[in-house]
Structure formats: structure tokens, C-alpha cells
Amino acid sequence: MENRTFYFAPLEGITDYIYRNTYHRLFEPMDAYFIPFLTPDKNGKLSRRQRRDVLPENNEGLHVIPQILTNKEEEFLNGARQLEELGYREVNLNLGCPSRCVVSKGRGAGFLGDVEKLKRFLDTIFSGTRMRISIKTRIGVEDPEEFGPLLEVFDLYPISELIIHPRTAKEFYTGTVHWEIYRFAREKSSLPLCYNGDLFTLEEYEAWDYAFPKSRAVMFGRGVLGDPLLLSRIRRTKGKTATWEDLQYELYVAYQKEIGNEQHVLSRLKEFWTYRALCRPEEREKIRQIYRTETLQEYAKRLHF
Numbered sequence: 001m002e003n004r005t006f007y008f009a010p011l012e013g014i015t016d017y018i019y020r021n022t023y024h025r026l027f028e029p030m031d032a033y034f035i036p037f038l039t040p041d042k043n044g045k046l047s048r049r050q051r052r053d054v055l056p057e058n059n060e061g062l063h064v065i066p067q068i069l070t071n072k073e074e075e076f077l078n079g080a081r082q083l084e085e086l087g088y089r090e091v092n093l094n095l096g097c098p099s100r101c102v103v104s105k106g107r108g109a110g111f112l113g114d115v116e117k118l119k120r121f122l123d124t125i126f127s128g129t130r131m132r133i134s135i136k137t138r139i140g141v142e143d144p145e146e147f148g149p150l151l152e153v154f155d156l157y158p159i160s161e162l163i164i165h166p167r168t169a170k171e172f173y174t175g176t177v178h179w180e181i182y183r184f185a186r187e188k189s190s191l192p193l194c195y196n197g198d199l200f201t202l203e204e205y206e207a208w209d210y211a212f213p214k215s216r217a218v219m220f221g222r223g224v225l226g227d228p229l230l231l232s233r234i235r236r237t238k239g240k241t242a243t244w245e246d247l248q249y250e251l252y253v254a255y256q257k258e259i260g261n262e263q264h265v266l267s268r269l270k271e272f273w274t275y276r277a278l279c280r281p282e283e284r285e286k287i288r289q290i291y292r293t294e295t296l297q298e299y300a301k302r303l304h305f
């Protein structure tokens, strides 16, 4: 589809402002970048790290959309107010996080298990802010069949965009994504929809595009983390020539400046290789060697920096 919109998914602990800016400068830019979840307190206050991530001066030239993870109306609305003061016009609600400690507190994908409470929450937040509210959701807690009633609820609200990762919380990141549920949503819902999930290669993207040629938007997470050239291949653009190695070098320099502590920098850098392994299984042995490095010096030597 021409004019499709492409988003970078929020990945907490990974796609922070340093990563987003570096990706944006080196590779085919995304139309928007979702900021990993924020957890404002009841007054809307953010931690120092989270505030740094949303400050406009740390996101210059990028279209970024902040996300809030909560099941408490006041945290959402006061958090949204802080974001509005910073100049944001859209805030995203996280109904997708499958992590056990989040789900057990009825937040993220866990919120999908209490439809009545979710409705009250949506009533309050939609009448309490002028900001656009988009939602990123899974399709249920335990069973994909939960999505029908949930979609009926979503359709009652002026959600600016509903981003669907078609897995339940229980499925975590395993098994096949339920394209049939995304198709069902396309048939039933009048909301603007965006697809997200398991597009790691150009071939997988093309298969998805073939199945959903009219989908207006798609969000990439791990696929672009592991292969930052994926979007330029999809769009067939040739302008930028940076490589995966260039990205790793820039991150190596930037995180030393930002984080300082050598072991923290090293573990942050190694994490990118986890996603590389998903996209480049043939490089597993090389990646294993990189995981084994114990100092930044060793890491730099292995990567020929």
C-alpha cells in the first residue's frame, strides 16, 4: 500500500532517546516513534530517567508519541497533563505489556481481564483530557476469543488509533500471531487500526502486506532492532548507507557518555545482539562470542572499533 505509515514500537530499556535519535539519523526514518511506557505517580510526576526520555530537546526532529502504563485514572490524566505541558498532543495507553508482575496488578495486558473497570477508566480519561488518546493492545489475557467483547468496548470511544499485537498476555512472545483476529478487527471496527507483531524480514512483511493490502499502518519492534535496514528495503530507498556495525559503534560511544558505568554500558550494548540473533540466525556463533566479552575494551576489539 502506498502511503502506509510506519512506526517504531516502544521497547522499554532499549528504544530510549539515544537509540531513537541514532536510528533516525542513520537509517530510513520512521513516521513516528513510540516512547516506552511511562509510569507517572498520582500527581503525574515522572522519574528522572523517564522525564529525560520525553523532553522535547532530547527528541528534536522526531515525531514521538509517549505511552503511559497504569490502571488508575488520576495517574493517566495527571501524567497526560505533564506531557501536554511539554507540547505533546497524543498519548498512548499501554494495554499490551504481558510481564507477569504488570499483569498480576491488573495493568498492561492484565487490564484486559476486567472489562467493567476498563470501561470506567476509558470513560474518565476520554472525558478528562483534550489530548488524542491511542491504545496499544493485546487481544486478551488468556484466550483470543476475549477480543470480540473488548473490541466492542474500544469502539465506544474516540480512540485515535488502535494498535493491535494479536497475541494474548499468556502467549507472551511465543507461538504464531493471530492474523485472523487482526482480520476480524478490520472487519468489525470503525477505528483506525495499526498492526504489530513478528515482522522480522522483508519476506515476512511482504506476506503480511499481501494478506492486508489496505492496512494503513504497521509498527515494527524486534525486526527493526535486529535489522535496522528493514524499512529502507521495504520502501526501496537508497539514500542512507549506514550499516549495523555503524549503529553499534555510535551506540557504543553514546552510551559510554550517557551511562558511564562500564558493566551497565556493556549489558545495554549486548542486548542489541539478542535481536540481531533473531534476524540473523546464521550469525549465532559470532554473536555468542560477543556475549562472552567481559569488558568494553574486549567488546570494542571484537567489533573492530
Ligand SMILES: Cc1cc2nc3c(=O)[nH]c(=O)nc-3n(C[C@H](O)[C@H](O)[C@H](O)COP(=O)(O)O)c2cc1C
Pocket (backbone or CB within 6 Å): 009, 010, 011, 012, 013, 014, 035, 036, 037, 067, 094, 096, 097, 136, 165, 196, 197, 198, 199, 219, 220, 221, 222, 223
Ligand atoms: C524488551 C521489550 C520491551 C518492550 N517494552 C514495551 C513498552 O514499553 N510498551 C509497549 O507497548 N510494548 C513494549 N514491548 C512490546 C513491543 O512494543 C512490541 O509490541 C512487541 O515486541 C511485538 O512486536 P515485534 O514482533 O515487532 O517486536 C516490549 C517488548 C520487548 C521485547
